[in-house]
Amino acid sequence: MAAVVGIQEHRRPLGYAVQALAVATCYYAAGRLGLLRRLTVEGAVFTPVYPSTGVALACLLVLGLSCWPGIALGAFFLVLSLGTPGPDVVGILVGSSAGPVCAYLMLRRAGFRTDLGRLRDGLCLVFLGALAAMLVSATVDVVTLVCAGKLEAANFWPIWLVWWVGDAMGVLLVTPFLLVLLGARRPPPLSRWKETLALVVCAAVLVPVATRSALSALFLVYPLLIWAALRFRLAGSMPCALFASVMATIAATDGVGAFTGLSHVEVMLKLQLFNGSLALTALLLSAVITEQRNTRLSVEEACQELAEALEHLSAHDHPAGRAPPQEGKARRAEDER
Template identity: 30%
Template sequence: MQPGISTNATPNNYSRHPMSQPPFWRYLMIIGAIAIAYFLTARLALSMLNLGFEASPLWPPAGIALTALLWHEQWAWTGVAIGVFLLNHSVGAPVDLSLGSILSSTTQAIVGAFVLKWVKFDTSLKHLRDVLQFIGLGVLATPIVNATLGTLAACLIGYIEWNQAAQNWWTIWLGDGMGILVFTPLLLAMRSRRVKLFLATSNLFDLFSSRRVLEKVVWLASLILVSWIVFYTNTGEAIATYPLEYLPFPLVMWAALRFGQVRAVLASFILSIIAIGGTISGHGPFIAKADDPRQVVLLLQAFIGVITITAMILAAVMAEHQQAEQELRVVAEHNRLVGEMALRIRQSLDLDEILYTTVEEVRRFLSADRVFFCCFDANGQGEVVAESVESGWTSVLGATIDPASYYDLQNMFSDGQICIVEDAAQIEETSPFVEQYYHHYQIKANIGVPITLNDQPCDWTVGMPEFGILKRGRMKAQELSTQVLTYHSPLLTPHSLTFLTSSAFLSSINAPIRVDGNPWKSSY
């Protein structure tokens, strides 16, 4: 016997071509925006640190370049190259040194984005795996490209001596790594949540409409106030030995625990900017702890790294914990609904009533167009014995299937117990019987569940059948979560096969199943 769920709908095309370019005018706007952002942040960093051609211990453009290629694919490297060229031209860098800088900086962004995409890095940073990938590949590994190529080019040109190569390499690696660590997560978080944080009206509305508005205001004010006091006041030698710089640390953890990854990244960004500004102006604990400017920079970089990495990891762990709780609540609600449905089915004593109640409950549970049972005898002769169908669709109740077509149906289940066809139009090879079935009843997708016992058809007189009830749960790309509920009854007869079919479009969570143009949603 074969149960079926049917939905008749037109599929939505959610496919994208990631390597395709936007229209030319939009392409120019994106390239120009990347170049301007790179140039302005680079000039700001150079002016704040009072640098010329020297390597910067904190290089925000590295984070902007990596983010640009993660957002806009590999063709966005043009904007990075133009930004580097404008920067070198503005500071009067030699042509050969400028070409080496363009090559190393652009290659770094391309390689970093490629590697992160290759490991299927999720830019939302909501999972610990993605945070660790970003830290290991984005922050630690990616800057090696620019540090190596840039230092090699500078040595070959003669801009620096070979005995200075190690120091220059180390400075570039740390500077680019810190720039990626501070700026890239913030930009990615803004993109993934489609907000402008505290600068956008939509985010301000979201912030002040929250039930926890008071908590958020207190948190933000405390973070700015404490950070400002720590890094913009002169630290005396008597208290310089204490780790005063970590006084704002609990406030960053507060954001990670309570407000999620976006505000955790924002908190670490705010703290980092205040710490950098205070240190550059000659204030704060780092100035009091070290006399050598290089030691001050190293202490500042270590502080930024510890704060940002800890906040990102903690926020990701909390997000996974909350997701697990939500999934458990969904499963509990699903089990409750399935239990109620099974109880209503068990209240029936007549076989026909059991079958009718089953298909009706399953169709209602899945909000599908059609659910039916088709029973086959020992010779392969089949008949639809129970059906629940939405009004407006052709009924299959009483339809018969000859033994020759039975073997066509068997081939559909050669790879497993459950046959799932997400889009009937995409099937390349199928039997004439199945093709006619899809066309006549306007089947757009199909779920089939064979009900067997010990690899044999169910015994409909003394056996215990298994009624397949499919559960549509959370679906990832190209995945469908199914669950089979076992229902026992002594009323069924021997040598029969049961399976469930559906004519609803099945797709990923980003492309919902649709019924008559509307999203297909389960009752739970």
């Protein structure tokens, strides 16, 4: 037994190291993807959707609080890829780690479930995980950059706002997608593949047209999103929302479609309003539909159990060879005749 315990104790640090490296790699890769498309506000470059925050929160919800060193390590490598880090890198790492950790702690205290099967879970992710917790990361990061002299204090609030919104959009769009992906148990049945393929084809055709059309047709995405939520719940709505957000971000950074002729601030506002409404619609509508479906299944199961219990009681009240009271009276009446 002592040898087995010793082996496990030696394996645990190795397991933590592998886990930290895996989380850091995912964080870094997501950050590099987000940096492919950037916008400039008041001289500061930012990503409209920062997927690393969504990856970090998903890792914390699935692996637990022990994976936070991987988040800090991934943030360090990401900062290192952008240039030579200075003393302000410590504040950046603290802010990048503190936001997702605060989100995890608040969600855990609120009884959050990673299957997002209740409306309560969707609301907690929106207001606690995204809007509230990302205040911490945005504030710490922007204050650090201002104190380091890399940003002007006069531009604090505009830069803080876009930083906060970018982190929040990462949580709203990426975290539910990853939770659904990690929680998938089996592919859809064969009877649903035709509808799944139809949804994929419609999304591949409609979303690029809606985001790049000069008619400002972003609203065309919502019927597709509602269809995905009604028929496939989170497994359909969150990939559609993420795809639409990516296409809208590409259109915004290219200055085409609904974003033609707008200033940088107007592009940022329009894009983030679209991304926010898209994420809220997909997340909350899917959560409501899933909760109603689970309630219906629970009622049906309770009715089935009640029917089986009544059948069992009836079998005990009328054992074999003994007729029920009404049948016994009918037989006596026939015998008297």
